[in-house]
Amino acid sequence: MKQNTYLLLIAILILGISCTSSEDCTEDRIAKMGVGFYTRALTDTLRKVYTTKAINLDTLSVRGLAANGTLIDSILYKSKTIQNIYLPLNKFETGSKFVLTFKTTKDTIEILHTNTDYYLSLECGCMKVHSIDTVLTTTNLIDSVKIINHKVNATNAEHVQIFIN
Amino acid sequence: MYKYLLISLLICFVASSIQAQDKQEKKPEVKTPNVKWWDGMTLQVDAASIASSTLLSKDIYSVEAGAQIELKHKYLPIVELGYASVNKTSLEDIRFKTSGFFGRVGLDFNLVKKKKDAKLSPNLFLLGLRLGMTNATYTINNMAITNDYWGAGQVLSESKLSPTKIWFELVFGIRVEVVKNIHMGWSLRNKHLLTTDKEGEISPWYIPGYGKNATSNWGFSYTVGYKF
Incomplete structure (x- = not known):
C-alpha cells in the first residue's frame, strides 16, 4: 500500500510538470512579401547569356499607395544601402501598390494577390497569408520583375526579384 | 507507430498465453488457483477529472465513469463514457467553447502473475489500450485580424463546428x-490523436476525453469503483 502511495505521488508530479505551459503567443503572425534587388549583366554576347547579381541600392524609400491613389503617410523603408525589403500586402484587398523612390526616380509596383485566413492557435488567433498572382511595374528605373515564390506566409523568404537597369 | 504498438501488445498476449500453457504442461501436479472465466464487473468513476475540474482549472469541467469486466483474472475489457465542457478565453480575448460527450472502449491486461497454491490477488497491475471518440461541438469567437499598415481590420468567428475526433491511449496503472x-486505482495515459487537423484550418483547443489538442498528450485518472 505504501508503494502505491509513492507511485501515485510520482504520477501526480509528472502530470503537474506536463501541464505547465505558456499562454503567450510566440509565433510570428505577419506575412510580408520579400523583395530582392538585382541587376542583369550580359556575360556572353554571342550566346546572349545573362548573369544575375544581387545589388545594394544607394538610396531607397518605399510607401504604400492606397486604392484611391493617395500615398500612405507611413514610410515603410528609408534607407541608404539596402538589398532586400519586406512589404506588408493588404490583407483585405486583392491588390497592393507600392511607390519605390530611388534617389529621384520613382517606380510603382502593383501586386495582385489572394488572401486566405490561416489559423495558428487559440493563443495567437488567425493571420492572413497571401498568394501572389501577378506583379506589374512601371519601368523608369526598374527593368523587370520576376515572381520566384508565390506563397507569402510568416517566413522571411524572397518572393519577388526586381531587376534594375 | 500503430503497427509496432499492436505487434507489441500481440507479443505480450501470446507470451503470457505460452507461459501459462508451459506451466500447466510441465507441472501438472501443482494446484493452480481456481480462475473463473467471468470474475465480476466493476463500475467506477474518475475522481481525478472531478478534482481537476473543481480545484485546478476554472475553464475545464470534465467527468467520466466506466464499466470494466474481468475475464480469467487477466483480460479486462472496459467502456468509459464522459462529458466535458470548456470555456476558455485567451490573453488576446479569443473565446473558445466546447461541450460534449466522449467515449472509449479498450482492453486491459492484468500483469500480476498467478502464484501457485495461493489465492488470486484482487490487486491488479494493468497495461492496456483504449480507442476514444468524440464529436463535440465547439466555437471560436473574437479572432481579430489587424491590417496595421493599410488600415481597417476584421473579427472572425467560427461557430458550431463538430469534427469527429478519434484517438488511442496506452494505459498503465x-x-x-x-x-x-x-x-481504487490510478492510471497514466499516453494519448495519440488519429484524426489530425489540416494546417491553417480552425481546430478545437480542447477535445473532450483527449485533452488539449496536440498530436500526443498525457492524461491521468484516479478511479474509485465497486465490484459486483
Missing part, C-alpha cells in the same frame, strides 16, 4: 481493493 469490493 494499478487497481487495489481497499475495502471488500471497493476498488
Whole structure:
C-alpha cells in the first residue's frame, strides 16, 4: 500500500510538470512579401547569356499607395544601402501598390494577390497569408520583375526579384 | 507507430498465453488457483477529472465513469463514457467553447502473475489500450485580424463546428481493493490523436476525453469503483 502511495505521488508530479505551459503567443503572425534587388549583366554576347547579381541600392524609400491613389503617410523603408525589403500586402484587398523612390526616380509596383485566413492557435488567433498572382511595374528605373515564390506566409523568404537597369 | 504498438501488445498476449500453457504442461501436479472465466464487473468513476475540474482549472469541467469486466483474472475489457465542457478565453480575448460527450472502449491486461497454491490477488497491475471518440461541438469567437499598415481590420468567428475526433491511449496503472469490493486505482495515459487537423484550418483547443489538442498528450485518472 505504501508503494502505491509513492507511485501515485510520482504520477501526480509528472502530470503537474506536463501541464505547465505558456499562454503567450510566440509565433510570428505577419506575412510580408520579400523583395530582392538585382541587376542583369550580359556575360556572353554571342550566346546572349545573362548573369544575375544581387545589388545594394544607394538610396531607397518605399510607401504604400492606397486604392484611391493617395500615398500612405507611413514610410515603410528609408534607407541608404539596402538589398532586400519586406512589404506588408493588404490583407483585405486583392491588390497592393507600392511607390519605390530611388534617389529621384520613382517606380510603382502593383501586386495582385489572394488572401486566405490561416489559423495558428487559440493563443495567437488567425493571420492572413497571401498568394501572389501577378506583379506589374512601371519601368523608369526598374527593368523587370520576376515572381520566384508565390506563397507569402510568416517566413522571411524572397518572393519577388526586381531587376534594375 | 500503430503497427509496432499492436505487434507489441500481440507479443505480450501470446507470451503470457505460452507461459501459462508451459506451466500447466510441465507441472501438472501443482494446484493452480481456481480462475473463473467471468470474475465480476466493476463500475467506477474518475475522481481525478472531478478534482481537476473543481480545484485546478476554472475553464475545464470534465467527468467520466466506466464499466470494466474481468475475464480469467487477466483480460479486462472496459467502456468509459464522459462529458466535458470548456470555456476558455485567451490573453488576446479569443473565446473558445466546447461541450460534449466522449467515449472509449479498450482492453486491459492484468500483469500480476498467478502464484501457485495461493489465492488470486484482487490487486491488479494493468497495461492496456483504449480507442476514444468524440464529436463535440465547439466555437471560436473574437479572432481579430489587424491590417496595421493599410488600415481597417476584421473579427472572425467560427461557430458550431463538430469534427469527429478519434484517438488511442496506452494505459498503465494499478487497481487495489481497499475495502471488500471497493476498488481504487490510478492510471497514466499516453494519448495519440488519429484524426489530425489540416494546417491553417480552425481546430478545437480542447477535445473532450483527449485533452488539449496536440498530436500526443498525457492524461491521468484516479478511479474509485465497486465490484459486483
